[in-house]
Amino acid sequence: MSKRSLIYAANWKMNHGPTAARDFLARFLQVTSPAADRQLWFFPPAVSIAAARDAAAGRDDVVVGAQNVHWEPKGAFTGELSIPLVMEAGARAVLIGHSERRHLFGETDEQVGRKLAAAIKSGLTPMVCVGETLAEREGGRTEQVVTRQVAALLDRIGPADWERVVLAYEPVWAIGTGKNATPDDAAQVHGLIRFELGRRGVTGRVPILYGGSVNQGNVLALLAREEVDGVLVGGASLEPDGWAELVGLGA
Ligand code: PGA
Numbered sequence: 001m002s003k004r005s006l007i008y009a010a011n012w013k014m015n016h017g018p019t020a021a022r023d024f025l026a027r028f029l030q031v032t033s034p035a036a037d038r039q040l041w042f043f044p045p046a047v048s049i050a051a052a053r054d055a056a057a058g059r060d061d062v063v064v065g066a067q068n069v070h071w072e073p074k075g076a077f078t079g080e081l082s083i084p085l086v087m088e089a090g091a092r093a094v095l096i097g098h099s100e101r102r103h104l105f106g107e108t109d110e111q112v113g114r115k116l117a118a119a120i121k122s123g124l125t126p127m128v129c130v131g132e133t134l135a136e137r138e139g140g141r142t143e144q145v146v147t148r149q150v151a152a153l154l155d156r157i158g159p160a161d162w163e164r165v166v167l168a169y170e171p172v173w174a175i176g177t178g179k180n181a182t183p184d185d186a187a188q189v190h191g192l193i194r195f196e197l198g199r200r201g202v203t204g205r206v207p208i209l210y211g212g213s214v215n216q217g218n219v220l221a222l223l224a225r226e227e228v229d230g231v232l233v234g235g236a237s238l239e240p241d242g243w244a245e246l247v248g249l250g251a
Contacts, residue, residue: 007230010237021048025055053090065093109152134173174212190227
């Protein structure tokens with residue numbers, strides 16, 4: 001039986017300028033061989049997309065993406081980046097609706113939906129994040145919140161478009177806190193998302209990653225659940241040897 005394909009995604013947030021991104025990838029790729037059943041995604045800061053793309057040239061298992069984009073293809077939006085701009089720099093993917101965008105910058109379900117639709121239209125692969133806050137979890141509203149976030153996506157694109165979408169379930173309380181969801185928590189929410197997609201006519205299997213304090217100590221237990229198709233990682237992805245070790249653990 002062939003192994004299922006996994007995505008290991010590094011969200012570098014506000015770390016690694018062009019020089020550091022180049023150095024990281026030179027080292028990381030030296031110690032990480034391509035594997036048919038593993039994709040390595042990197043979301044560097046926008047200023048480092050071109051450097052990362054160049055450093056990973058020739059490695060088809062590597063995908064470089066932007067951490068955010070605006071939904072309009074052009075216009076007077078000072079400080080924003082359009083999809084054509086990040087694609088020209090070398091992005092093939094984009095992170096949409098990360099919880100830091102939603103909660104620190106006030107991004108709404110509606111804006112997340114617009115960004116998803118724009119990415120699908122332009123050929124950029126979207127990785128859309130959903131997840132509940134601690135107050136929502138403790139208030140027993142995880143299911144309701146995640147279903148609402150997924151519904152806002154389903155409203156924007158057609159069932160066939162989902163072939164090109166990747167989702168990431170990231171409980172907000174687990175991001176950067178050292179508190180990860182248990183494999184059971186993750187599997188349960190992934191199952192809920194799959195149910196919602198199926199109910200709305202999405203027939204293919206949409207990859208769903210787990211994110212939030214993933215590290216070398218917990219990654220295998222999370223990936224052991226067949227509902228989890230990979231991991232989206234911040235802190236533990238910032239150093240090339242440690243990240244290479246983590247992505248090699250399941251090999
Ligand atoms: P973390 O971040 O791995 O540092 O918790 C994950 C993320 O924000 O995507």
